[in-house]
Amino acid sequence: MPIRNGKKYLRDLDRTRREIWVGGRKVTGSVTEHPAFTGIAKSMAALYDMQSEPELVEEMTYTSPQSGERVGMSFLQPRKKKDLESRRRMIKRWADYSCGFLGRTPDYLNSDIMAMASAWKFFAKGGKEFGDNIRNYYSYVRENDLLMTHTLINPQANRSVSLSKQDDPFLAARIVETRREGIVVRGARMLATFPMADEIIVFPSTVIRSGTEDRPYAMAFAIPVSTKGLKFICRESFSHNSAYDHPLSSAFDEQDAVVVFDDVLVPRERIFLLEDPDRANMLHEATDAVVHMSHQVTIRDVAKTEFFLGLMSLIADTIGIDQFQHVQEKIAKTIMVLETMRSLLVAGEAEAAVNRWGIMTPEFRYLNVARNIYPRIYPGLKEVIQQLGASGLMSLPTEEDMKSDVRNYIDRYYVAKNTSAEERIRLFRLAWDAAGSSFGSRQELYERFFFGDPVRMASALFNWYDREPYRRKVRELLSRQGGKT
Ligand SMILES: Cc1cc2nc3c(=O)[nH]c(=O)nc-3n(C[C@H](O)[C@H](O)[C@H](O)COP(=O)(O)OP(=O)(O)OC[C@H]3O[C@@H](n4cnc5c(N)ncnc54)[C@H](O)[C@@H]3O)c2cc1C
The missing domain is CATH 1.20.140.10 (Butyryl-CoA Dehydrogenase, subunit A, domain 3)
Incomplete structure (x- = not known):
């Protein structure tokens, strides 16, 4: 299937039956006609339309090595510097449309999955099937031009103790049962920006480290947003009808939702990492x-x-x-x-x-x-x-x-x-x-x-950055002046 245009995105959005709650009500009718989502759905459709505009198609897409069809440029696995430039031009085109106010243009998570699939051997070290799964998933979303949301963070109940030490061991989403066909997940995650996606990816946090006691929480998988038992509880909508009164929020309120997993079955072929805190802790850096x-x-x-x-x-x-x-x-x-x-x-x-x-x-x-x-x-x-x-x-x-x-x-x-x-x-x-x-x-x-968290991101920078050359520089100056360090 080639790249989607806006019309197809909107049609798919309406066809996909997800459980999504806004303002105390479950959205039962058309998502694209709901006041909280109309504006953002139109904006997203406009982005998809750009992919097939004749003068932009070369910039926005490339030829899939698998199907020979045009697929989104943000799926491109860069091999040369000019590939990075191509990716940059496409990403900037989409970013300019919202003047940077849309965080979840599809390229954000396309880039994530592209990098993860490129590093499939990292996943395969945890089990051969995980390496195959991440590669197959990447091909699937690329060939179908699917849009992903993601959730990495656990509920903010008590940050002073680990996940397994929370009063309710099923507060944070975790594995409750392993079956032949997959795992069953129960609990919640926060926060998923843009729940009007096709798929949700559930990965470990980029900065929060798990201990061995957190094994049932250490997982990575992806499922359709319509999967049974999955619920999205949205924050209050900031979207408004009048583009005159609210030029940005009428078009770019991408929503944020807490995600509840009410005994959700994740099929085996959609699991990338399982009960593996060590691999979960290094996932984003290693890939x-x-x-x-x-x-x-x-x-x-x-x-x-x-x-x-x-x-x-x-x-x-x-x-x-x-x-x-x-x-x-x-x-x-x-x-x-x-x-x-x-x-x-x-x-x-x-x-x-x-x-x-x-x-x-x-x-x-x-x-x-x-x-x-x-x-x-x-x-x-x-x-x-x-x-x-x-x-x-x-x-x-x-x-x-x-x-x-x-x-x-x-x-x-x-x-x-x-x-x-x-x-x-x-x-x-x-x-x-x-x-x-x-x-x-x-x-x-x-x-x-x-x-x-910017505090922990800065701490990660502090620990990652090689400061030794600069220590040496200071030591050299001191030693030139006759001191010993
Ligand atoms: C608008 C918005 C959209 C988001 N969209 C997404 C999304 O699409 N997907 C997704 O996965 N996540 C999303 N997030 C969540 C984001 O990843 C988290 O906000 C971020 O990781 C911080 O976690 P937290 O909000 O749980 O804050 P907390 O971890 O609860 O931190 C609260 C405060 O306590 C401090 N603190 C807590 N624990 C520690 C510690 N151990 N050491 C030092 N300080 C600590 C923090 O510095 C901070 O000041 C979104 C967040 C926002 C605000």
């Missing part, structure tokens, strides 16, 4: 999945920072504050952020090398820094919008106001330096959605946490 995901994430970070730089610049022009030095400094800092992120991306690709699995892999040193920096920088970008926008962010007539009798006052009193009231309001509504609304706040939380 280099974390590097390829960081590559995708850094490209999206660049797209998002470009958006913030554009937004700040337009706000400054619109209300005539661009000549003030502190405004210039704030915008200059954003230029520094953008060029830093871009440089890390360029450096990661420039120093890419073939990894032990035969895959051209960016240099992680740079991308590891990128993924650690951005969660710390992002809240500052949002803050600048609030600092520059000031009360303008609270002078936001709605679409209804614009159709009402007060419109003539709005046209007169909401004008800006060089723009009409209407243009100014549209810009400031966008700014509020990016930096102030529930959607904007969720974006901040997302950037802080989606790739893992």
